[in-house]
Amino acid sequence: MEPRLPATGRMRRLRQWRPARRTGIVLGVMAAALLLLLLLWDWNWFKPPLERAVGNATGREFRIDGDLDVDLGRTITVSADRLRLANAPWSEQERMGSAERVEIDIAPWPLLALRLRMKEVRAVRPDIWLETAPQGSGGNWTFDKRDAAQDSGQPRWRLDRLWIEDGRLRFTDAADSTDIDIRLASIAADTKARPGAEAPVAVEGSGHWRGVTFRLEGQAASPLDLADTDTPYRIDLDARAGATRASATGTLTNPFRFQTFDLRMQLSGQDLEHLYPLLGLALPPSPPYRLDGRLLRNGDLWHYEGFEGKVGDSDLGGDVKVDVTGTRPVFTARLLSQRLDLDDLAGFLGAPPSTGPDETANTAQQAQAERLAASPRLLPDTPYDLAKLNAMDADVRWRARRIHAPAVPMIEDMDAHLLLESGLLRLDPLNFGVAGGDVRATIRMNARKAPIDTRASIAVRGVELPRLFANAELAQGSAGRIGGDIKVRGSGNSIAAIFGSADGDIALGMGRGRVSNLVMELAGLDVAEALKFLLTKDRQVPIRCAFADFGVEDGVMTSRALAFDSTDTIIVGEGTVNLATERLDLLLKPRPKDRSILTLRSPLRVGGTFKDPSFRPDMGALGLRGAVALALGSIAPPAALLATFETGPGEDSDCGGQYAR
Structure with missing residues (x-):
């Protein structure tokens, strides 16, 4: 057994281990200070250095007008209220962005390596205003960073997820008369379909695109994806501008540059x-x-x-x-x-x-x-x-x-080639398949100055007569091909004005063929022949040729040669067509080559307008013949028919056959 020390020895040993009085005072003060610090600790003390750090990183003034708070643990949560970031110096708007509250979840261990990993940022009522620069190069999203060291090497921060509650995003391009104001809010991502996917945002907004009012709605990828301008940004949006609607699904790369x-x-x-x-x-x-x-x-x-x-x-x-x-x-x-x-x-x-x-x-x-x-x-x-x-300018081929x-x-088919260069429009060619033939046109419109100068060259080739009037019973069994050339020039800013001032030549014709005899008899008002064919059976009459040749001057077409020659009748005509007033004034004179009773071979007057044409016999000639018939009829009824006899003085016209080859 260890021998017991005397009492005086034990007291002497305790005095050797007792702390000095001064040391005790220091430890007491430190404990009290630590307790006081814990009781009075305020994370707002770190607001100024944090504001300076963000300001140095962006080159813009950054302020936290509310409280700053930190919750420590396996994940550090930093929250701040009423944040605001100043706009670019050239902007008329004071703020580029603001938020009612922001919460940031931070992984603690990367902080030891001076790296910042933000697991999630939750923003309540963020309001971001993006603008293009007045000179059109870049925008206020391009920051003038004061701390150049931040740009060297790998970025020292990372953001994994962004959640937005009741956000607002505005974009303005004054030079393009464009302003967009949209509301957005995060929605739960389909992590099964896209593992690790960011939370997309629901989008709804309105504004002006190139001065035109529009509305849009739909979904877009997380705004976090906008930070990487090289990564495609996915959208699924519907937009309306007046009666125009566009639905777009796909990706944008660097959306703000578009x-x-x-x-x-x-x-x-x-x-x-x-x-x-x-x-x-x-x-x-x-x-x-x-x-x-x-x-x-x-x-x-x-x-x-x-x-x-x-x-x-x-x-x-x-x-x-x-x-x-x-x-x-x-x-x-x-x-x-x-x-x-x-x-x-x-x-x-x-x-x-x-x-x-x-x-x-x-x-x-x-x-x-x-x-x-x-x-x-x-x-x-x-x-x-x-x-x-x-x-x-344009180059359009349409078939x-x-x-x-x-x-x-x-009209059967079309082949058109439109060329537009500096206000000079050409349709070369403008081709239509018509009734088994072709109508080939070249049109030139010079709109470089007013009024528009228009020139048209049209070639008609091989148009088949029966197919031209396919729905007309009287055209059944007919034959013949129509051809010709039209060359006109007009000046005006509308179709009516161009035709109303036109100059040029119009010539159409048909070579040998055949047509219904009923048509010929009705054209000449040969009542007996027409009734015979109506009551019995029509027959076909050979056509030697038909042609119409007009000169056009100042919008007025004047006939130079107009004839329709068959073995039964020759019809010659004359007159004008006024393209400016749209009025017709043509006189067709039938000359039969046969003899028939009940013949009223008066000229046929074609008048009226393009929209309401009229076809009527020349009443003066009919009245004269009617008076003769009545006078003769008062003597002997059979003799009254003598006034309607035709001796057939018509002669064959000189048909060159140069048309419809």
Whole structure:
């Protein structure tokens, strides 16, 4: 057993281990200070250094007007209220961004390596305003960083997930008259379909695109993806601008530059002309349309590939390219219609499409059609827009394999090549298959200055007479081919004005063929012959030739030679057609080559207007013959028929047969 020390020895040993009085005081003060610090600790003390750090990283003033708080643990959560970030110096808006509250979950261990890994950022009512710079290069999202060291090497921070509650994103491009104001809120991502996917956002907003009001809604990828300008940004949006609607699904690369994207685009509207303020493309007026294709953009080149759809009652498909490299967009298209409704092309002439029960037209076109129906004029007088004709260049080839045209069923197909360069428009060629033949045209319109100078050269070749009037019973069994040439030039900003000032030559003719004898007898008002064929059976009469040759001067067509020669009758004519007033004044004089009773061979007067033509016998000649017949009839009834006898003085015309080869 250890011997016990005396009491005095034990006390001496305790005194050796007792802390000095001064040390005890220090430890007490430190403990009290630590307790006081824990009681009075305020994370707001770190607001100034944090504001300075963000300011150095962005080159913009950053402020936290609310509280700053930190919750320590396996995940450090930093929260702050009422944050704001100053805008670029050139902006008239004070703030680029603000938020009511931001919470950041931070992984603690990377902090030991001076790296910041943010597991999630939750933003409540964030408000971001993006603007393009006045000179058009970049925008306020490009920061002037004061701390150059932040740009060297690998980034020292990472953000894994972003959640937005009741956010707002605005974008302004004053030079392009564009402003967008959208609301967005995060929605749960489908992690099964896309593991590790960021939370997408629901989007709803409105604004102006190139000055045109629009609305949009849909979904987009997380705004976090906007930070990487090289990563495609996925969207699924529907947008409306007036009656025009676009649905786009796909990706944008660097969305704020809007230079690279790959989208499936469905486009529909009431009139292709409405795309001019939206896209700067001067397309002609059209009936309602809907198209579906792949829209791509790579810098200054736009492509709408493999699209299909309908314009009015016509199907339309093909590929379109738009090059905006130069001062004017260059529109290149290769189009194909399996079935083209001819009246859907009326917009090229300044006229509306047909508006019948089975026709497609928008409200404005229906109103225009009603005005035209009430007007005594036939030729459309809607002026061409010279600004649009000078707004872009174009190279469009359009083929239609079959044409639907109930009013003119003889038109079969179309091949058109449109070229537009600096306001000079050419249709070269504009070819139609007509009644087994061809109508080949070259049209040139110079819209570089007003009024538009228009020249047209049209060749008619091999048009078959029976197919030209396929629905007419009197054309059954007829034969013959029609050909000719039309060369005119006019000046004016509408179809009516161009025709009303036209100069040139019009010549059409037909070589040998045959036609119904009933037509010939009715043309000459040979009552007995016409009744005979109506009551018995019609027969065919050989045609030696037919021709019409007009000179055109200042909108007035004047006949130079007009004849229809058959073995039964020769019809010669003369007169004028006024293209400016749309009035007809032609006199057709039949001369039979046979003898018949009950013949009223007076000249036939063709008058009226293009819209309401009239065909009537020359009443003066009929009245004279009627008076002779009555006078003779008062003596002997059989003798009254003598006034209607024709001795057939007509002679064969000199038909060269140069037409319809």
